[in-house]
Amino acid sequence: QVQLVESGGGLVQAGGSLRLSCAASGRTFSNYGMGWFRQAPGKEREFVGGTSGWLCNTDYAHSLKGRFTISRDNDKNTLYLQMNSLKPEDTAVYYCAASPAGWRVLLREDEYAYWGQGTQVTVSS
Numbered sequence: 001q002v003q004l005v006e007s008g009g010g011l012v013q014a015g016g017s018l019r020l021s022c023a024a025s026g027r028t029f030s031n032y033g034m035g036w037f038r039q040a041p042g043k044e045r046e047f048v049g050g051t052s053g054w055l056c057n058t059d060y061a062h063s064l065k066g067r068f069t070i071s072r073d074n075d076k077n078t079l080y081l082q083m084n085s086l087k088p089e090d091t092a093v094y095y096c097a098a099s100p101a102g103w104r105v106l107l108r109e110d111e112y113a114y115w116g117q118g119t120q121v122t123v124s125s
Helices: none
Strands: 004-007 010-013 018-024 033-039 046-051 058-060 068-073 078-083 092-099 119-124
Touching (some): 018 092, 033 078, 046 068
Antiparallel strands (some): 018 078, 033 046, 092 119
């Protein structure tokens, strides 16, 4: 069982930055594939980016490449999402997800077994 707790959300002006954190329980964090998803009001949850375990490969939603960066600190069991040049359309609840299938970057919701409760990010214009 893995528990995930996101933090770092808040209100930011357009053009600003935020860094989200996801603290994970469990002793095998480094093996897990990790991902960030987001859900805007009235929209379906969408993939933001993910990282594999082991080699820590990363992949991102095409529209977010260059602005968002995922990293992980396996010593701290923590996943991060650095978000730069934020836009009002980035407003959403951001979720952290984990999967024991960590050998590749997982892109789909149904590939993840564990989810955090989400953290709200609001970008004002």
